[in-house]
Amino acid sequence: MTHRQDDTRPSPEKFLSRLLKEERQGSRGKLRIYLGMAPGVGKTYAMLMEAHRRKAQGLDVIVGFVETYGRAKTQEAIGDLLVIPRKKVSYQDVALEEMDTDAILARRPQLALVDELAHTNVPGSKWEKRWMDVEEILKAGISVFTTVNIQHLESLADVVESITGAPVRERLPDHVVDEADEIQIVDMSPIALRQRIQEGNVYPGDRAQQALRQFFREGNLTALRELALRRVATTTEKELEEYMRDHQVETVWPAGDRVLVCIDSSPAAQHLLRRGWQMARGFQSDILALFVEEPSWAKASPEERRSLAENLRFAEDLGARVIRVNGADVAATIAKTAHDENIGNIVIGFLTKSRLQEMTKTSTLQKLLRLASDIDIHAVPVKRQG
Numbered sequence: 465m466t467h468r469q470d471d472t473r474p475s476p477e478k479f480l481s482r483l484l485k486e487e488r489q490g491s492r493g494k495l496r497i498y499l500g501m502a503p504g505v506g507k508t509y510a511m512l513m514e515a516h517r518r519k520a521q522g523l524d525v526i527v528g529f530v531e532t533y534g535r536a537k538t539q540e541a542i543g544d545l546l547v548i549p550r551k552k553v554s555y556q557d558v559a560l561e562e563m564d565t566d567a568i569l570a571r572r573p574q575l576a577l578v579d580e581l582a583h584t585n586v587p588g589s590k591w592e593k594r595w596m597d598v599e600e601i602l603k604a605g606i607s608v609f610t611t612v613n614i615q616h617l618e619s620l621a622d623v624v625e626s627i628t629g630a631p632v633r634e635r636l637p638d639h640v641v642d643e644a645d646e647i648q649i650v651d652m653s654p655i656a657l658r659q660r661i662q663e664g665n666v667y668p669g670d671r672a673q674q675a676l677r678q679f680f681r682e683g684n685l686t687a688l689r690e691l692a693l694r695r696v697a698t699t700t701e702k703e704l705e706e707y708m709r710d711h712q713v714e715t716v717w718p719a720g721d722r723v724l725v726c727i728d729s730s731p732a733a734q735h736l737l738r739r740g741w742q743m744a745r746g747f748q749s750d751i752l753a754l755f756v757e758e759p760s761w762a763k764a765s766p767e768e769r770r771s772l773a774e775n776l777r778f779a780e781d782l783g784a785r786v787i788r789v790n791g792a793d794v795a796a797t798i799a800k801t802a803h804d805e806n807i808g809n810i811v812i813g814f815l816t817k818s819r820l821q822e823m824t825k826t827s828t829l830q831k832l833l834r835l836a837s838d839i840d841i842h843a844v845p846v847k848r849q850g
Contacts, residue, residue, distance in 0.1 A: 493607035494645040495598070497581065499696065500613050501688040502680065504666035505652040507611040508532070508579055512541040515577055515609060519545065528576040528601070528608075529563035529594075535665065545577070553586045560586050565597045568606070575607045582616035582636040595640050612636060614692040622781045624691070628684045641695075649696045654685035691783070694750065721747035724802050726754050726812040727779065729764070729772035732846035733813075737775070739844055740811040741782045752805060753779035754787045756797045795831035802839055810839055813846035 498507040508530060519525045527547040532538040548571065551564040562585055568576050578601070583594040591597050598608050615624035621632040641647065652660075661672050661680055725740035727733035737753060744751035755772065764772075776786050787805075791797030802810055814829045829843055 491603075491605060493575075493602040493605055495602055495607070495643070496609050496646040496648060497641060497644045498609065498611045498648050498650050499641075499692060500611070500650045501652075501692040502613055502615075502657065502685060504657055504660055505650050507613075507650045508538050509541050510648070510650050511577060511579075511609045511611055512538070512543075512545070515545060515575065516541075516543060518575060524574040526568065526571060526573040526576055528565075528568050528578045529580070530577055531579045534668070537665070546573075553589065555586045555588065562586055562589055563594065563597060565590065565600060568601055569604050572604070573606060575609065576601055578608055578610045581610045581612040581640070582634040584634055593636075595636060612641075614688055614695060617641060617695070619780055619785070620691055620695070620783055623783050624688065626781075627687045628679050630679050647696055649692055651689070651693070654682045654689060657685060658682060694748075721749040721808045722806060723747070723749060723751045723809045723811060724754055724798075724805065724807040725751065725779070725784065726756070726798055726810065727775050728755065729768040729775065730846070731771070733775040734778050735846065736811050736813050736844055737779050737782055737784065739842070741784070743809060743811065743842070747809075749808075751782065751784040752787060752807070753784040754789065754798060754801055756789055756791045756794045758794065759792055795828045795835055798828075798832055799835035799839075802836055807839060809842060810836060811842045811844060813844050815846060 498511050500507045512530070515525050515527075525545060527542060527545050529550065530538075530542060530547075532542075548564055548567050550561040551567070553560045553562050563578065578594065578598055581595050581598065585591060585594060585597070591600070598610060601608055614620060615628075615632050616634050616636045617638055618635045619638045621635050624630075625632050657666075658676060658680060660666055661676055664672055666672065667675050721744075723740045723744040725736050727736060740751050740753075753776070755776065779786050787801060789797055789801055798810065798812070801807075810832070812829060812832065814827065829841075833841055
């Protein structure tokens with residue numbers, strides 16, 4: 465008897481991924497992140513208001529750590545929520561306060577509020593970063609509401625620093641945000657935020673005026689707001705793509721304007737990335753950087769590897785999501801990645817070849833034009849090295 469393969473059955477890898485996801489959802493707490501473009505937009509206040517709503521519905525809610533920064537409205541918003549006392553920590557003969565994670569675990573609420581997810585704990589603490597404390601709380605089956613500003617995401621910190629001129633010391637790994645069950649953006653126009661600061665609702669007196677002249681300039685806030693909105697849009701698109709893959713739904717609309725830049729270890733890669741970044745900015749879309757690791761890359765020199773690392777870092781500085789894929793057929797690998805990622809535009813460099821070369825060998829660009837005929841290909845001439 466011939467058995468026909470069931471095309472609807474998931475692969476072993478997908479099946480395992482689904483099992484792990486279901487197990488995670490069943491045993492772990494849920495993580496909701498309140499994301500803002502900058503301090504003062506009202507993330508903590510929004511978190512507290514939702515916590516009161518959940519408490520009114522009968523949920524056991526506690527305040528694990530909420531930072532009010534002396535803002536009266538935020539302090540009042542805590543209201544009758546149970547506050548877990550902070551733990552006293554001594555560091556260099558100075559008494560400091562940190563979240564008491566062990567006390568939260570012992571109390572075992574259904575929901576814990578934890579402000580400032582990117583915070584670095586006092587040296588000697590159980591965990592180096594607060595997001596690690598949150599991970600332990602989630603593993604115990606306790607849900608968490610938390611807050612973070614866009615500049616603290618590792619992939620965007622250098623971009624923000626170049627925009628604002630202010631160093632970003634507290635950094636949060638992107639995977640923490642990627643794995644959140646829900647991200648809620650707390651939005652406010654730059655003009656409205658500056659007005660809040662001007663009225664003394666964010667910083668007191670002279671500090672408010674200094675903030676308005678430096679980090680909180682309108683141009684800075686406009687750029688930060690765009691980064692925050694794009695980050696949430698990217699997360700939503702990934703969730704949609706995952707749903708479509710899980711349910712075997714074919715894409716029935718155009719791929720959109722996401723930009724994929726093909727890079728390698730050459731200096732020209734940074735030129736391609738700048739072109740791709742400008743294109744993505746014009747489309748108000750995402751940019752991805754792809755490096756196809758051919759079998760010959762195993763013999764790459766230390767200098768080539770250093771150059772590639774610099775190019776990948778440059779891509780991240782521009783806010784690109786970096787993808788590394790093994791593939792012997794470069795054009796086929798690029799085309800497959802572009803379709804998997806729902807790409808609308810591919811940026812690729814090419815060297816002008818002689819007539820004899822064109823007649824005897826099909827270039828990567830020519831093959832890509834055939835394999836990705838439904839995607840716009842932007843071929844950028846680059847100079848030959850050496």
